Each structure stands twice: as C-alpha cells, then as structure tokens.
Amino acid sequence: MIDPNISKSPEFLEERVRYLEESNRRFMSILEMLASSSEFQSDLSRARDGEAIFKATASQLRRIFSFHSMGFLDSRPDGSFELVVTDPVEAQDTLQALVEARMMDGTFAWALNRNQAVLVPTETGETLLLQVVATQSRVRGMFTGTLPGSSAALDAASLNALSIVMYTCAYALESAFLYGMLHDHTQHLEERVQMRTRDLEEARREAEAASLAKSDFLANMSHEIRTPMNGVMGMTELMLKGGLTPQKEKLYLGAIKDSADSLMMIINDILDFSKIEAGKFTLEKTSFSLRDVVERSLSVLQMRAEEKGLTITCRVDSAVPLCLVGDQGRLRQVLTNLVGNAIKFCQQGQISVEVGLVSLERDDAVLHIRVTDAGIGIAEEACQRIFNQFEQADGSTTRKFGGTGLGLAICRKLVALMDGTIWVESELGVGSCFHFTAHFQLGNGEIPLTGKDTALTPRQLWQAPLTILLADDVEINRLLVQAILEPYGHQIICAEDGRKALEAYESKSFDIVLMDIQMPEMDGLQATRAIREYERAKGRNRAVPVVAMTAFAGNEDRQVCLDAGMDDYLTKPIKAVELIQLLHNIFRHQTIYDVTPTGSAPVALALNECTESTAVFDRNELLERLGGRSEMIPRFVNLFYKGVLPQMEGLGMALSAKDVDEVRRYAHGIKGSAGNIAALRMHQVAAMMEKTAGEGDLTEAQQLFALLQIECRAFFAVVGALGLVSDAQ
Amino acid sequence: MSLSDYPPTTLDRLVEETSTVYSLPLFYERLNETINHPRSSIDDIAKIITEDQGLTARLLRLANSPMFGCYAKVDSITKAATIIGTQQLRDLALAASVMGVFKGIPEDLLNMTSFWRHCIACGIIARSLAVYRRESNVERLFVAGMLHDVGHIVLAAARHEVSRELLEAQRDSGRFYLELERERLAFDHAELGGALLKKWKIPVSIVEPVAYHHNPGSAEQFRLEAAMVHLADIICQAMELGQGAECGVPPLDEPSWERLGVPAHMMATVLKQSESQIAETFAILSGGDDD
Structure with missing residues (x-):
C-alpha cells in the first residue's frame, strides 16, 4: 500500500520498480538456494564429523551471503565454545578476537538464546553476525561471519533462510553426534561380545581339557594299578603252584614286593590328593x-x-x-x-x-x-x-x-x-x-634326638628283648609283625581281638602293646581304654606303651588314638624300619628309665641333668672352639670317633676287672675328649664316673657305663643326622 | 434504533467498516517495506521508528524489560534493531502501537484495562512457549498473542448492541461466548480478528494464529503458532489474567497439546517466567502514550 501523500513522481516510480526488481532477484536467489538443498542434504548425510558439516553449511550459505569470513564454534561439554573451522583459514585470529569481544559484552550469550541472527557492527566498519546452531533439544554451536558494510541490515528473507540452513546444520550435527555415539556403543558392544565369546570359548576349552585330563587320568590310573596288580597276581599264582627252587621263589617274592610297593605308592598319592582336595589336610607342627x-x-x-x-x-x-x-x-x-x-x-x-x-x-x-x-x-x-x-x-x-x-x-x-x-x-x-x-x-634350638624319623638304621639299633602283646584280627598282619620282630629276639604274644588282648594283658606283664584299631568284639580304642582303666584299678604307676596300627592316615585319626590313651601310632602297611625305629624310640628312654630304680642320688642327678637341660651335642660350642670354621667339624668328629671307641672298650674291661684306678683313668680320658667335641651329655656321665671312681666307689659304675654307651650312640646319631660325619668314617 | 435497523452484520462488512475507522499507523507499512528492502540499513529502519517519539520510548522500555532479559542497556533504536533484529523490532512496534488504535469503546461493554492485560499475558506466555521450543522469531508469537482477541474489540466498537446482547446471553446461560457468537452471527471473534489483520496486511504467521486460536487444527500454514496462542489463551483464562472475550476456560484442543510436545511439568516454569513480565510489559505498553 502506498501512502497517498507521496507524490507519484517518475523518480519515485522508478525507484519502486528498481526496489521490486531487486527484491525479486533477492527472493529468487534465496529460493534457489533453498531449492538446491537436496545437494546440501546429501553433503550433510555424507559428513561424519562436525568439520565436514560446517564446510557443507558454509558453501550453502555462500550462495546468498557475501561473507568476508565465516566460522563455526563448537559447543563443548564444559559449556565453552571453540572456534573449530574458519573460512578463509587466515581469518581465524580476527574472528576469534571478534567473538571473544562479544562474549565479554554478553552479546554472545544473548545470541545463544535467540534463534535468529544477531548483528553487531565491528570497529573495522563491518558487521558481525552471530547465529546459534541449535536443535530443539540443545545448542550445538554458534555460526559467526563478517559481512561488508557498517549497516548491513540483512533483509528478513535472507535471515530466515539463514535460520533454516543453520537449523538443518544443527540437526546434521546432532545426527552425526548420535551416530557417533551409536557407532561407539555398537563397537563397544561388539568388543564386549567378542571378549565374552573368547572367555566362554576359553572356559569351554578348559572344561574340556579338564574333563579329558580326568579321563586320561582314570585310564592311566587303571593302567597303573593294573600293572603291579598283574605282577602280584601272576607271581603269587606261580608260587602257589609250587615246585620252585628257593632262588626262584626269592626272585618272585622280590617281584611281588616291588609290585606291592608301587601299588602302595599310587594309592597313597590318590589318597593324599583327595584329602587335600577335600580340604581335610592339616600340617603337623x-x-x-x-x-x-x-x-x-x-x-x-x-x-x-x-x-x-x-x-x-x-x-x-x-x-x-x-x-x-x-x-x-x-x-x-x-x-x-x-x-x-x-x-x-x-x-x-x-x-x-x-x-x-x-x-x-x-x-x-x-x-x-x-x-x-x-x-x-x-x-x-x-x-x-x-x-x-x-x-x-x-x-x-x-x-x-x-x-x-x-x-x-x-x-x-x-x-x-x-x-x-x-x-x-x-x-x-x-x-x-x-x-x-x-x-x-x-625351633627353640634344641635338636630333638629322637622322633619317629631318626636316621638310625636297624643295624645300628641296640635293643633289649621285649615282651610284646600284638592285637590284630588279621592273621597275615600278625605274621608280618612277628616276622619283623622275632629276629630281634623279642617275645610276641598274639591276640585276635581287643577282648583277648585285654585278657592277655591282665594275665601277664608286657613291655609294649601293638594294637590294631578295627577288630571284632572289642576294637583297639575300647581295648586301650580298658587297659588304662585296669592299670588305674591296679595302681600301676607306669602305663604300658600302647601303639596303634591303623590304615587310617590322617592327623585327626591320630588324635582319636591319643585320646583313647595310646602313646604312638603306626600307619599300615607296617614297614619293618618304622616298627624297629618306633621300638627304639620308646625304649631308648625306657632303657634309661630301667636303670633308675636302683640308682642312688648321683646317678639320678646325672640323669636329671642329662634329660632336662644338657644337649647331646652343642654345635655352637664346638664351632666357637674351632673359630667358626664349620668345615673342620667332620674332621674333629672323625678324630673323636677313632679315639673314643678304644677308650670305651678299655673302660668296659676295667669295669669287668673292677680296677678302680683304670676306671677313673678311662673315664677321665673320655670326659676330656667328649668335652672337646662338645658331647655334653657324654662329658657329664664320664665326669660322674671319674668322680665316683676317684672316691673308690664302683657301685654305680656299671649303670653309668650303660648310660655312657647310650649317650655315645646318641652323639653319633646326632652328628650323623646333622651331616657332620666325614666320608672317611 | 432497533437491532434490525443496523446494517447486516457480516464478517466482510465489519472488516470493511473497521479498517476505514481504525487503521494501522502509517509507519508500519513503511517499516515493513524498508525491512524487506535489500539495500536498506538499520539506520533507515531506525529513522522510521524514531519519527514516532512515543513509540520509540515504548520500544526502548520494552527492549530493556524483563521480557527480553537483555544483557546490556538498549539505549537506541539502532541498538534495538541490531540486538533484537529488525523483523522482531517491527513486530514489537506493531504490538506497541496497536493498543492506541482502538478507542472510544464503552467501558460497560469492554473494560479495556482488563482486556489488554489478558491480551498481553497471552502474548507473553505464547512467546515463552516459543522460547522454550527454541522457535525463531519469537516476537511474532508475542504479537499474535496480543492480538488474538482483537475481533472482540472490533465487534464491541462497531456493534455496541450486538455485543451487549451477547454478553448478557452469556451471563444468563453460562454458555461459551464463542458458541453464542456463532449462533448469533455465524462467525466468531477469532475469525473476525484474523480477517481484520489480513486486511491490514499483517503477515500470515500472525494472522493465522489469531484466526484459529480456538481451533488450531484448522490453520492452514501456522498450526503450531496457532496452538501456542490457543494454549496461552487457555492458561490466561484459567489463571484469570485479565479478561478476554471468553468468560470461562475454553476447551483444550488435544491434538494441539500433543503437537506442542511441552511436558506438563514444564508449564510451571514457563508460567513463572511469564508472570513477572506481564505487569511490566502492560505498564510499558499502556502508559505514557496518550495523545
């Protein structure tokens, strides 16, 4: 509508036409730009990051705006904005400075909240345009550009077109962002699936391998068990047929023993293993x-x-x-x-x-x-x-x-x-x-002299004949124990069950009872309790040692035996060495003990001192004497060995001859040698002998000599166990 | 003069009559043309506005009001144009001058204060909804909201008796004013307002929301804008912010609510932001311009 007051002069009409033509051209170019947006869209859909999207947007804008420079600021998670793309690149610093100034005066924040371009004049006579790049849900960034002219009031249509383009740009950015997130997520998911698959595959493989190993194990085991079993059965069969020479028999028996040993080993392995697996295994201390x-x-x-x-x-x-x-x-x-x-x-x-x-x-x-x-x-x-x-x-x-x-x-x-x-x-x-x-x-420094496992060999053992009560319901077991012990001169009385064992014990005195646990009528535990009861009733001050023999092999079983009043414990199958050693261990003390009842004060004193505080061998004292040169110990032990045996022999002879002076002389010599080598108990006993003999008294001498012999054996046992005996010995 | 003596009350006739009696200030058209001219500058635009000193003052006060929440003091129209934008400034200029256009309406027919309070509140809430939705050119929503009941004034100004008759009918029956209008006139105040604005060559993006603010789904191009004004109008009625054409709370158009996609819990925030702006904006637009 035209103001009727304005005269319709030719100049005015000319200006009108120019204005309309210009507007028309302008609108056409905007429409063209918008119409060609399919190209823009395909550029955007190819773009995978913000920079590509900004570039596509910039080239679209160039169709209708004559920007001197353009830039995109990316919105960061911390709320800041970073100028990521500028066109031309040289404009980076200028644009950065312009935008920063707008950030300072608040225009930037204002533009963020306006969904349309905000135009501000610059000091260089240009116009700075700020247009937020935002979707409905969030701000993605800010577009900025410089336009020529100090009063570049862009026409409304262009600014609307700019808004449209930036809106499209914002959604493209959001899509790219979401796509990226989705991609990462998918990637991550895939990785996790792969990892999980690998884990499962590994677990499956392990399970299969374990199962295979178990089958192999069973196959091996049955093979392992069958092989010695075949040996035992085959050889036994041959022997039962009879007619073999003693040499052949011995050979076959040896083979049976070997087979049985290896069978035992296998079974022990399996038992150990299953015990550990079941968590039923405890260590001794x-x-x-x-x-x-x-x-x-x-x-x-x-x-x-x-x-x-x-x-x-x-x-x-x-x-x-x-x-x-x-x-x-x-x-x-x-x-x-x-x-x-x-x-x-x-x-x-x-x-x-x-x-x-x-x-x-x-x-x-x-x-x-x-x-x-x-x-x-x-x-x-x-x-x-x-x-x-x-x-x-x-x-x-x-x-x-x-x-x-x-x-x-x-x-x-x-x-x-x-x-x-x-x-x-x-x-x-x-x-x-x-x-x-x-x-x-x-440990407390005291080297235990005895114990189940002393290094003594049966040959070295000296043992007075004992009267032994053996209770076992299985004949072969009784035969085995008899076969082991009788060569040593021990007398063995057998009982087939606990009750008979108790009856035997009540009728006769025994040095030791070997007791099977599982027996008919009365088992080993009950029988032991009955024996202990009987001892108490009779007022016996000394309890007979009762040793269990059992196939149960755990510490708990051992405790049950001890609780029933037993003293020690042997695991079946009974081994000769172990049985002999056990007897030695028990009666080593016993022998000394047997000496005491007749002993007078000095002997009792000697024994007391010996058993309570004095070491058989004080390695440290010897080392001190040798100036710390431990390598010299074996040589000295060897010298002592060579020197002390003739002296012991001489002492024995002097005693037989009841020659007081000779006894005193030999005892003195032994005391000195023993002191030098730090055989403290020998030293003590020999000193005691020297003293009593010096007083002309030989009443205790025989018993002290027996004690000295025991201590001498004990000394060599200890140094042997410590590996201090040289090869020359 | 009896009712039948009046010229027939048709939409076209009313628009024709009114547009000759009430016309937009001259500057609006010049402003529009200048803004759309590719060779014009901000200075050109500022020059047109500053010719009207009252308008200039109102615009500057508006630009510095909480509605804009602008960071710096806007002390010139040039600055307002750069910061707010030229199109937006034009829309604000329309809002700031339209109140002075309608005059001489009997106080018993229409309480102008209460009426414009309702209109301004509706404009501000519609604008807030647009801001929340990150719409561009949010000022047109302010103008559309402000003008949504303009048809009501037109009828009251041109047909005192019809208007009075309708008001009494509404008071007696308690029915919706809109329905009574349609029964009595075969058109309603929304259609009438839209027709007048169209006659005034106001952009369609403002015309349609006004014309369809009771039935946004029927809008051809600007359904979303119509929906925002529709919702803003209902909120104003419900909150009793001023007094528009309607007395009760008009029914909500469900599809429009869906289309807006504003979560219900957001309404409290939008309202809170708007409330503080209403009184001040009303004071700015109604005062200091009586000539």
Whole structure:
C-alpha cells in the first residue's frame, strides 16, 4: 500500500520498480538456494564429523551471503565454545578476537538464546553476525561471519533462510553426534561380545581339557594299578603252584614286593590328593632338623639313583637354621617327589639339591629349595600345566615313564599349605630346575634326638628283648609283625581281638602293646581304654606303651588314638624300619628309665641333668672352639670317633676287672675328649664316673657305663643326622 | 434504533467498516517495506521508528524489560534493531502501537484495562512457549498473542448492541461466548480478528494464529503458532489474567497439546517466567502514550 501523500513522481516510480526488481532477484536467489538443498542434504548425510558439516553449511550459505569470513564454534561439554573451522583459514585470529569481544559484552550469550541472527557492527566498519546452531533439544554451536558494510541490515528473507540452513546444520550435527555415539556403543558392544565369546570359548576349552585330563587320568590310573596288580597276581599264582627252587621263589617274592610297593605308592598319592582336595589336610607342627630331613629323604632315593648311574649332591646353606618347626613328613614328601621325578627323567649326570634361606624374620624362616637335573626337560608351554592334577608334560610321558600325574599336583598343594610356591625352569633336552619355597617356624634350638624319623638304621639299633602283646584280627598282619620282630629276639604274644588282648594283658606283664584299631568284639580304642582303666584299678604307676596300627592316615585319626590313651601310632602297611625305629624310640628312654630304680642320688642327678637341660651335642660350642670354621667339624668328629671307641672298650674291661684306678683313668680320658667335641651329655656321665671312681666307689659304675654307651650312640646319631660325619668314617 | 435497523452484520462488512475507522499507523507499512528492502540499513529502519517519539520510548522500555532479559542497556533504536533484529523490532512496534488504535469503546461493554492485560499475558506466555521450543522469531508469537482477541474489540466498537446482547446471553446461560457468537452471527471473534489483520496486511504467521486460536487444527500454514496462542489463551483464562472475550476456560484442543510436545511439568516454569513480565510489559505498553 502506498501512502497517498507521496507524490507519484517518475523518480519515485522508478525507484519502486528498481526496489521490486531487486527484491525479486533477492527472493529468487534465496529460493534457489533453498531449492538446491537436496545437494546440501546429501553433503550433510555424507559428513561424519562436525568439520565436514560446517564446510557443507558454509558453501550453502555462500550462495546468498557475501561473507568476508565465516566460522563455526563448537559447543563443548564444559559449556565453552571453540572456534573449530574458519573460512578463509587466515581469518581465524580476527574472528576469534571478534567473538571473544562479544562474549565479554554478553552479546554472545544473548545470541545463544535467540534463534535468529544477531548483528553487531565491528570497529573495522563491518558487521558481525552471530547465529546459534541449535536443535530443539540443545545448542550445538554458534555460526559467526563478517559481512561488508557498517549497516548491513540483512533483509528478513535472507535471515530466515539463514535460520533454516543453520537449523538443518544443527540437526546434521546432532545426527552425526548420535551416530557417533551409536557407532561407539555398537563397537563397544561388539568388543564386549567378542571378549565374552573368547572367555566362554576359553572356559569351554578348559572344561574340556579338564574333563579329558580326568579321563586320561582314570585310564592311566587303571593302567597303573593294573600293572603291579598283574605282577602280584601272576607271581603269587606261580608260587602257589609250587615246585620252585628257593632262588626262584626269592626272585618272585622280590617281584611281588616291588609290585606291592608301587601299588602302595599310587594309592597313597590318590589318597593324599583327595584329602587335600577335600580340604581335610592339616600340617603337623613338630621341631626337626632340616639337614636331617634332607639327608634322609635323599638316602632313600640314593639307591635308585645309583642304579641308573646318577649321583645326588646336596648342599644346605649354613645360614639355614638348625632347628625348624613344621611338618617334616610333608617336606620330605615334596622333596622325595621332586628328586624322584629327577631320577625318573634323568638318564645321566648329576641331580643337585640346594637349600637356601630366603628370609628369617622373628619366628618365621622362609626356605628356598632347588632340585636341578640334567634330564629330558619340559617344554615351556607345559611348565605351568604340569602342576595341574592329572597332567603330565604330554600323554606319552605316562607310557614312557609311568606315574599317576598326581605327584606334582600334590607337591603344589602341599607347598601352598606351607605358604610357599612351586615353579619350574626348564629347557628341553638340557634339564629342569624345580624350585619351591616354604615357611617354617624357628625351633627353640634344641635338636630333638629322637622322633619317629631318626636316621638310625636297624643295624645300628641296640635293643633289649621285649615282651610284646600284638592285637590284630588279621592273621597275615600278625605274621608280618612277628616276622619283623622275632629276629630281634623279642617275645610276641598274639591276640585276635581287643577282648583277648585285654585278657592277655591282665594275665601277664608286657613291655609294649601293638594294637590294631578295627577288630571284632572289642576294637583297639575300647581295648586301650580298658587297659588304662585296669592299670588305674591296679595302681600301676607306669602305663604300658600302647601303639596303634591303623590304615587310617590322617592327623585327626591320630588324635582319636591319643585320646583313647595310646602313646604312638603306626600307619599300615607296617614297614619293618618304622616298627624297629618306633621300638627304639620308646625304649631308648625306657632303657634309661630301667636303670633308675636302683640308682642312688648321683646317678639320678646325672640323669636329671642329662634329660632336662644338657644337649647331646652343642654345635655352637664346638664351632666357637674351632673359630667358626664349620668345615673342620667332620674332621674333629672323625678324630673323636677313632679315639673314643678304644677308650670305651678299655673302660668296659676295667669295669669287668673292677680296677678302680683304670676306671677313673678311662673315664677321665673320655670326659676330656667328649668335652672337646662338645658331647655334653657324654662329658657329664664320664665326669660322674671319674668322680665316683676317684672316691673308690664302683657301685654305680656299671649303670653309668650303660648310660655312657647310650649317650655315645646318641652323639653319633646326632652328628650323623646333622651331616657332620666325614666320608672317611 | 432497533437491532434490525443496523446494517447486516457480516464478517466482510465489519472488516470493511473497521479498517476505514481504525487503521494501522502509517509507519508500519513503511517499516515493513524498508525491512524487506535489500539495500536498506538499520539506520533507515531506525529513522522510521524514531519519527514516532512515543513509540520509540515504548520500544526502548520494552527492549530493556524483563521480557527480553537483555544483557546490556538498549539505549537506541539502532541498538534495538541490531540486538533484537529488525523483523522482531517491527513486530514489537506493531504490538506497541496497536493498543492506541482502538478507542472510544464503552467501558460497560469492554473494560479495556482488563482486556489488554489478558491480551498481553497471552502474548507473553505464547512467546515463552516459543522460547522454550527454541522457535525463531519469537516476537511474532508475542504479537499474535496480543492480538488474538482483537475481533472482540472490533465487534464491541462497531456493534455496541450486538455485543451487549451477547454478553448478557452469556451471563444468563453460562454458555461459551464463542458458541453464542456463532449462533448469533455465524462467525466468531477469532475469525473476525484474523480477517481484520489480513486486511491490514499483517503477515500470515500472525494472522493465522489469531484466526484459529480456538481451533488450531484448522490453520492452514501456522498450526503450531496457532496452538501456542490457543494454549496461552487457555492458561490466561484459567489463571484469570485479565479478561478476554471468553468468560470461562475454553476447551483444550488435544491434538494441539500433543503437537506442542511441552511436558506438563514444564508449564510451571514457563508460567513463572511469564508472570513477572506481564505487569511490566502492560505498564510499558499502556502508559505514557496518550495523545
């Protein structure tokens, strides 16, 4: 509508036409720009990041606006804006400065809240345009541009077109962002699925391997059990047929024994293993000498090694404490297993056992034990696996070398019980080195002279004949015990059950009772309780030692036996060595005890001092005397051995001749030698003899001599156990 | 003069009569043309507005009012044009001058204060809804809201008796004014207002929301804007912000509510923001311009 007051002059009309034409052109170009938005859209849909989207938007805007420069500010999660793209690139700093100024004066914040362009003049005579890039849900950024002219009031249509383009741009940015998020998420999901699949696959593989190993184990086991069983049955059958020469019989019997031994070993392995698996396994806590344990473990294996032409060397670091507290039996088991394996897989050369001290803090000693061989070695991949149950380095090992595949698994579990770890270093064809560590408590320094496992061999044992009551319902067991003990001159009375044993005990006096646990009529526990009851009723001041013989092999079972009043405990099958040693252990004290009733004050005093405080051998005192040179100990022990035996002999003869002076002289000599070598108890007893003989009194001399002999044996047992006896001996 | 003596009350006739009696200030058309001219500058626009000193003052006060919440003091029309935008300034200029157009309407027919309070509140709430939805050119919503009941004035100004008759009928029956209008006239105040604005060459984006503020679904191009004014009107009636054409709360058009997609819990925020702006905006637009 035209104001009627304005004259319609030709100039005015000309201007009108120009205005309309110009507007028309303007609208057309805007419409064209918007109409060509399909190209813009496809650019946007190809764009995967903000920069590409900004570039596509900028080229679209250039169709209708004559921007000197353009820029996009990206909205950051922290609320800040960053100028990420400028066109041309050189405009970066200028635009940055312009926008920052607008941020300072609040125009920028104002523009953020306006969904249309905000135009502000710049100091250089241009116009700065700010247009928010936002979807309905959130601000994505800010578009900025500089336009020529100080009063560049853009026409409404252009600004609307700008709004449309920026709106499209904002949605493209949001899509890209969401797409990116979705992509990340999908990617992440895929990774997780893959990871999970891998885990499951691994678990499945492990389960299958375990199941396979178990089947293999069962197959091996039945093979392992059947092989010695065949031996036993075949040989027995042959022998039952009769008509064999004594040599043949001996040969067959030897074969049966071998088979039975290996069968026992397998069964022990399985039992141990299942006990550990069931968590029913507890460690004993007794004090022991580590050197002794190592020595004895090796001595058992020595023969097997020698048969294969192997040598076993052993070195215990001098820092390792003399006396430790722990389960020596289990330590031996691990050591025996490792050295046994070394012997098994080694064809030549040397097996070395080294014991070192890792740490010693307060009461806790950590040992590191190494068993090195020059055997076939273990493939690297198998080094972990061999400690798993039912696994050997590979299936063929079993066929070649035998074994249950449980040994190392048991070792690992035993070592774990001892708070240690076990591992192996190995190279195929070169050899292996098995390591394990174990924690022990520190002992009180007193080296136990006796114990179930003293290193004495039956030959060395001196034992007065005993009257033994043996209660067992199985005839073969009775025969076995009789066969073991009768050669030593012991008298054995048998009883078939607990009741008969009790009757026998009531009718006759016995030195010791060997009691089976499971028997008809009255079992071993009941019988023992009855015996103890009987003793109390009769007012016997000294209880007879009762030793259980049982196939149950756990510490709990042992406790049940002790609670019933038993003194000790033997595991079936009964081994000759163990039985003899047991008797020795019990009657070593007993022998001394037997001396006392007739003894007068000095002897009682001597015994008292001996048993209570004095050590059989004081290594530290000897070391002090030798200036700390421990390597000299064996030589000195050897010298003492050579010197003291003739003196003991002489003393015995002097006693027989009742020659007081000679007795005093020999006793004096022995006292001196014993003192030098730190055989403290020998020293004490010899000093006592010297003193009484010096007073012309030989009444106690015979008993003191017996005591001296015992102490002498004890001394050599101890130094032997400590490995202090030189080879020359 | 009896009712039948009046010229027939048709929509076209009323629009024709009114547009000659009440016309928009001259500046509006010049402003519109200048704004759309590619060669014009902000200075050109500012020059047109500043010719009317009363308008200039009202616009500046408006630009500095809480409705804008502008960061800096807007002390010139040039600055208002740069900051608010030229189109928006034009829309505000329309809002700031329209109140002075209608005069001489009997106080018993229409309480102008209460009426314009309702209109301004409706405009502000409609604008707030648009701001919440991040619409561009939110000022047109303010103008549309402000003018949504303009048809009511037109009828009251041109047909005192018809208007009075309808008001009494409403009081007696308690029915919706809208229905009574339609029965009596075959058109309603929304249609009438829309027709007048169209005659005044106001942009369609403002005309349609006014014409369809009772039935937004019928709008051809600006259904969303119509829906915003529709909702704003209902809110104003419910909150008793001023007094529009209707007495009760008009029924809500469900599809419009759905289309807006404004969560119900957001309404409290929108209302709270709007309430503080209503009184001040009313004071700015109604005062200081009596000539």
